[in-house]
Amino acid sequence: MALLSFLDREHSIAPAQYSRWLVPPAALAIHLSIGQAYAFSVFNLPLSKVIGGAAASPDDWKLSTLGWIFSIAIVFLGLSAAIWGAWLERVGPRKAMFVSACCFGGGFLIGALGISTHQLWLLLLGYGVLGGIGLGLGYISPVSTLIKWFPDRPGMATGLAIMGFGGGAMVASPLSVALMSHFRDSRTHGLTETFVTMGIGYFLFMMIGVFLVRLPAASAAPAGSAAGRPLAHTTEQRSASATSTAASRQASLRQVPVNEAWRTPQFWLLWLALFCNVTAGIGVLGQASAMIQEVFTGRITAAAAAGFVGLLSLCNMAGRFIWSTTSDKIGRKPTYMIFFALGALLYFAVPTIGVRNVGVFVALYAVILSMYGGGFATIPAYLRDLFGTVQVGAIHGRILTAWSAAGLAGPILVNYIREYQISHGVAKAASYNTTMYIMASLLIVGFIANALVRPLPVGSAQRAGTPVAA
Amino acid sequence: MATDDGRSSPLSIALAWLAVGIPLAWGVSQTIIKSMALFR
Numbered sequence: 001m002a003l004l005s006f007l008d009r010e011h012s013i014a015p016a017q018y019s020r021w022l023v024p025p026a027a028l029a030i031h032l033s034i035g036q037a038y039a040f041s042v043f044n045l046p047l048s049k050v051i052g053g054a055a056a057s058p059d060d061w062k063l064s065t066l067g068w069i070f071s072i073a074i075v076f077l078g079l080s081a082a083i084w085g086a087w088l089e090r091v092g093p094r095k096a097m098f099v100s101a102c103c104f105g106g107g108f109l110i111g112a113l114g115i116s117t118h119q120l121w122l123l124l125l126g127y128g129v130l131g132g133i134g135l136g137l138g139y140i141s142p143v144s145t146l147i148k149w150f151p152d153r154p155g156m157a158t159g160l161a162i163m164g165f166g167g168g169a170m171v172a173s174p175l176s177v178a179l180m181s182h183f184r185d186s187r188t189h190g191l192t193e194t195f196v197t198m199g200i201g202y203f204l205f206m207m208i209g210v211f212l213v214r215l216p217a218a219s220a221a222p223a224g225s226a227a228g229r230p231l232a233h234t235t236e237q238r239s240a241s242a243t244s245t246a247a248s249r250q251a252s253l254r255q256v257p258v259n260e261a262w263r264t265p266q267f268w269l270l271w272l273a274l275f276c277n278v279t280a281g282i283g284v285l286g287q288a289s290a291m292i293q294e295v296f297t298g299r300i301t302a303a304a305a306a307g308f309v310g311l312l313s314l315c316n317m318a319g320r321f322i323w324s325t326t327s328d329k330i331g332r333k334p335t336y337m338i339f340f341a342l343g344a345l346l347y348f349a350v351p352t353i354g355v356r357n358v359g360v361f362v363a364l365y366a367v368i369l370s371m372y373g374g375g376f377a378t379i380p381a382y383l384r385d386l387f388g389t390v391q392v393g394a395i396h397g398r399i400l401t402a403w404s405a406a407g408l409a410g411p412i413l414v415n416y417i418r419e420y421q422i423s424h425g426v427a428k429a430a431s432y433n434t435t436m437y438i439m440a441s442l443l444i445v446g447f448i449a450n451a452l453v454r455p456l457p458v459g460s461a462q463r464a465g466t467p468v469a470a
Numbered sequence: 471m472a473t474d475d476g477r478s479s480p481l482s483i484a485l486a487w488l489a490v491g492i493p494l495a496w497g498v499s500q501t502i503i504k505s506m507a508l509f510r
Contacts, residue, residue: 019478025486032490164490170497208489307508310501317498362508 007210009092014214020149026212027142027161030097033202034104034138035168037077040070040127042176046191050118053189061120069128071407076132078404081140085397086258088137089390093145093213100138101206107131108199116192139165139400142209143380144393148216151389154381155332159324162377166317172198254456255388261395266386266456269449274379275402275409276446277339280347280439281316281372283410284365287418287432288312292362294428295355308362315366316373323374324381332382333450339371340447347440351433376403386456413438 005011044066051057088096110126113119142161150157179197183190261267284291289305300308327335346364354361379399384392414435421431 017477019483021483022478022486025490028490028494032494164494167494167497170501171493172497174497174500205493208486212486301507303507304510305508307505310505311508314498314501314505 007095007098009090009095009215012092012094012213012215013217016217018214020216022212023142023146023149023214024157024160026097026209027146028164029209029212030100030138030142030206031161031164032168032171033206034100034135035165036172036198036202037070037073037131037135038166038169039172039176040073042173043191046180046189047115047123050115050189050191059118065120069123072124072128073132073135074407075404076129077135077139078401078407080133080136081397081400082136083397084137085140085394086391088141088397089144089258089394092215093141094210096137096141097206097210097213100134100141101203101210102134103130104134104138104206105199105203107134108195108202112192112195112199115195136397136400138206140393140397142213143396144389144391145213145215147380147384147392148389153325153328154384155324155327155378156321158380159321159377162324162380163317163320163373165376166313166320166373170313170317254386255390256386256395256456258391258394258398261383261387261391262398264456266453267395267399269453270379270382270386271399271402272449273336273340273446273453274375274399275406276442276449277336277343277372277375278403278406279410279413280343280442280446281369281375281410282406283414283435283439285312285316285369285372286411287414288365291432292358295361295432296358297429299358308365311362312365312369315369319370319373320377323371324377327378327381332378332385333453335374335378336382336450337447339375340443340450343368343371344440344443344447347436347443350436351430355429386453 044063047066048061048063049056050061051059084096107127107130110130111123112126114122114124114126143158146157146161147154176194176198179194180190183193183197256264288309289302292308293300293302293305323335323339346368350361350364354364380392380396383395383399387395414432417435417438418431421434422428
């Protein structure tokens with residue numbers, strides 16, 4: 001019971017003088033863990049050989065079936081973030097992080113049971129459903145807390161956390177390979193042991209976040225007080241508050257609850273903008289290895305293509321921090337304008353100048369993927385500018401359904417258009433050109449959506465101090 | 471994580487950042503090594 005009360009919102013209020021620089025590591029501990037999801041594909045091939053080993057067995061799981069594990073996890077990420085965002089705001093980040101750690105770690109353990117008994121439904125239920133819920137809760141749990149601690153640099157703060165999600169796959173991929181190699185012997189494939197180790201390991205690592213995270217005192221204030229405006233505890237924080245940008249001052253005027261926010265045109269315009277940005281990036285990310293090998297046939301080996309994928313992951317991760325930090329200086333809307341305008345130009349450039357030179361091709365995609373990551377990392381601060389801080393986590397959760405939708409649309413656009421092109425006689429090297437033009441067009445749609453975003457009319461928003469249930 | 475007066479110690483802040491920074495740096499270094507194949 002003592003543990004449960006430790007998780008309560010009122011027990012996670014920061015004491016005076018608590019350094020806000022302890023909060024980003026808490027967020028990173030969560031995001032570095034759940035970012036593992038993007039490295040799940042390293043398990044697909046070994047999972048398809050559990051029964052037969054090197055010799056194929058008809059009882060083995062098919063690769064196409066195993067692809068559903070990741071897809072279900074991403075769908076449940078979006079659903080859980082949308083459904084439990086308001087609950088998170090009510091109970092605070094510590095309890096949400098703890099539940100996320102239980103779901104994510106537990107998902108691995110149930111998955112391990114599924115592997116050892118060779119029952120796919122247990123893997124789908126464990127890693128896909130339960131793990132996916134852990135992903136969604138973990139993804140949004142530190143966001144509103146960080147925004148409240150860093151009113152002067154909300155983009156940088158959330159960028160740091162969401163950068164961790166990008167970095168998580170970089171840690172998980174070599175870690176998974178090393179663990180499978182360690183546990184593999186003549187009798188076992190090592191997958192069950194790897195899943196158990198990762199489940200326990202990630203649970204413990206996420207506990208760092210649970211123990212470190214604190215809410216700034218004012219965010220725990222009862223309804224009717226100056227909710228959402230964090231008190232400046234330290235000299236550092238008072239200085240930060242004094243240098244707040246115009247956007248943050250504007251945000252301090254509005255505290256819009258999630259049920260009101262998601263009925264505004266601003267929410268849906270941003271949903272569309274995020275959808276366009278993610279769709280344009282996610283389709284390319286999934287096909288990067290095949291694409292560079294087919295565009296530069298005979299010049300790019302499989303190992304070099306894997307290096308290209310790695311480089312794109314690095315740019316995706318770096319972009320999350322760099323672009324979101326930049327948005328604190330130039331504003332959220334101009335940052336998204338750059339994503340869409342520059343992104344569209346670069347996509348148009350790929351089939352024209354990009355295909356002539358490997359270096360140019362790589363550079364174009366490096367910038368494109370940095371803006372893909374930047375879109376994810378900048379959206380929480382954009383929402384905070386429009387709707388205030390008090391339920392920004394819940395609003396962020398709702399808008400992440402754009403990610404789930406893009407996760408379906410992006411790969412379908414790239415794969416099916418490519419297959420259609422090839423079936424109509426287009427050479428493989430040229431089969432991506434139409435897709436690039438469609439991606440560029442999609443970014444133009446995003447540009448228009450972003451351009452239409454206007455601050456909420458004062459009449460429809462609530463002034464700070466007006467009761468808004470957190 | 472905090473001293474008697476509730477102030478966070480610089481050591482605790484450094485340890486917290488190291489706890490997340492070391493695995494992240496390892497992951498990034500592994501990715502950079504893998505990416506080098508593109509430039510060979």
